Amino acid sequence: VQLQACxxxxxxxxxxxxxxxxxxGLTFSSYDMAWFRQGPGKEREFVASISWTGGRTYxxxxxxxxxxxxxxxxxxxxxxxxxNLKPEDAAxxxxxxxxxxxxxxPMRPTQYTYxxxxxxxxxxx
Numbered sequence: 343v344q345l346q347a348c349x350x351x352x353x354x355x356x357x358x359x360x361x362x363x364x365x366x367g368l369t370f371s372s373y374d375m376a377w378f379r380q381g382p383g384k385e386r387e388f389v390a391s392i393s394w395t396g397g398r399t400y401x402x403x404x405x406x407x408x409x410x411x412x413x414x415x416x417x418x419x420x421x422x423x424x425x426n427l428k429p430e431d432a433a434x435x436x437x438x439x440x441x442x443x444x445x446x447x448p449m450r451p452t453q454y455t456y457x458x459x460x461x462x463x464x465x466x467x
Contacts, residue, residue, distance in 0.1 A: 374393050
């Protein structure tokens with residue numbers, strides 16, 4: 343299984359980025375997908391998730407109304423649109439996959455089986 347994340351970069355406060363994650367080697371449409379992030383000296387934290395059907399999305403409260411997660415099962419890809427970026431959003435962003443039959447949305451890193459390599463988001467003020 344491979345998850346390949348891309349789209350990170352340097353952006354000014356208030357700017358936008360779109361992260362993408364391409365999956366291979368798994369039945370993508372059966373997996374819940376998520377984005378986590380890890381800042382320097384911090385633990386990896388949940389950002390957003392989307393169910394295997396795409397019908398349910400969940401967000402960490404600080405990104406609610408600024409970030410949008412979406413998926414395209416035909417292209418085996420998940421995206422994260424980051425809007426109105428703040429300095430505290432700077433981190434390495436990781437996409438992750440877990441088989442999608444949980445009764446509640448998986449939000450802990452330990453609940454995810456497969457991980458991408460991460461893509462750096464830097465926010466300048």
